[in-house]
Amino acid sequence: xxxxxxxxxxxxxxxxxxxxxxxxxxxxxxxxxxxNGKQRLRELKIKASETQVKQTIASGEAKQLSAEFLxxxxxxxxxxxxxxxxxxxxxxxxxxxxxxxxxxxxxRRTEIDKIFEQPDFLAKxxxxxxxxxxxxxxxxxxxxxxxFKFSEKALYDLINRHxxxxxxxxxxxxxxxxxxxxxxxxxx
Numbered sequence: 651x652x653x654x655x656x657x658x659x660x661x662x663x664x665x666x667x668x669x670x671x672x673x674x675x676x677x678x679x680x681x682x683x684x685x686n687g688k689q690r691l692r693e694l695k696i697k698a699s700e701t702q703v704k705q706t707i708a709s710g711e712a713k714q715l716s717a718e719f720l721x722x723x724x725x726x727x728x729x730x731x732x733x734x735x736x737x738x739x740x741x742x743x744x745x746x747x748x749x750x751x752x753x754x755x756x757x758r759r760t761e762i763d764k765i766f767e768q769p770d771f772l773a774k775x776x777x778x779x780x781x782x783x784x785x786x787x788x789x790x791x792x793x794x795x796x797x798f799k800f801s802e803k804a805l806y807d808l809i810n811r812h813x814x815x816x817x818x819x820x821x822x823x824x825x826x827x828x829x830x831x832x833x834x835x836x837x838x
Contacts, residue, residue: 662686719756728762739765752818782817788824798834808833 659670661678663686668678677683717724722740726733740747740755744765747757789797795805809816809825812833817824 663689718759720759720762722755722757725757725762782819782824783826785819785824787827788817789827789830790822790824794825794830798830 655671655673657670657673657675658667659675659678660667661682662676663682664678666678677686720728722733722736726736729736736745736757737755739745740757745757745761747755747761749755791802791805794800795802798805800808808814812829814825814829814833
């Protein structure tokens with residue numbers, strides 16, 4: 651049964667006008683119909699992918715923030731404050747933290763929780779790293795051993811016993827000449 655009906659319509663895919671034989675026709679050709687179907691499938695796949703990525707990111711952040719040990723950046727995300735504030739709290743001693751290296755501080759999650767339980771909680775203060783003096787004012791460990799006739803272990807024991815500051819520069823560890831000479835009472 652053919653219809654003698656002719657209705658002017660606008661194709662939903664390409665936007666061109668065409669004469670449709672029924673009132674429910676949506677596309678000007680099978681090609682536009684096919685392209686529209688493929689586009690809808692593509693959009694559904696993209697939406698599904700985006701939701702999966704959002705869920706993965708959210709679960710990853712939740713895992714990180716529920717970890718036992720947090721970096722300064724993770725702690726700042728958890729508390730919703732900037733990293734500079736976290737460093738200030740650590741240096742003030744309100745949070746115990748461990749300095750793993752010159753650039754890495756780790757905070758135990760329970761320490762952050764203690765802030766809210768005991769607001770006046772004071773812990774051992776971590777000192778800010780001291781600025782390294784020029785190398786011309788320092789001995790590296792090999793030079794110090796040679797000058798003062800110490801073994802490596804004896805030199806390190808002496809430095810630790812007297813709390814002498816050590817500075818790292820690349821592979822070498824340096825100690826201020828004045829500190830060693832003061833302790834060993836060396837006259838120039």
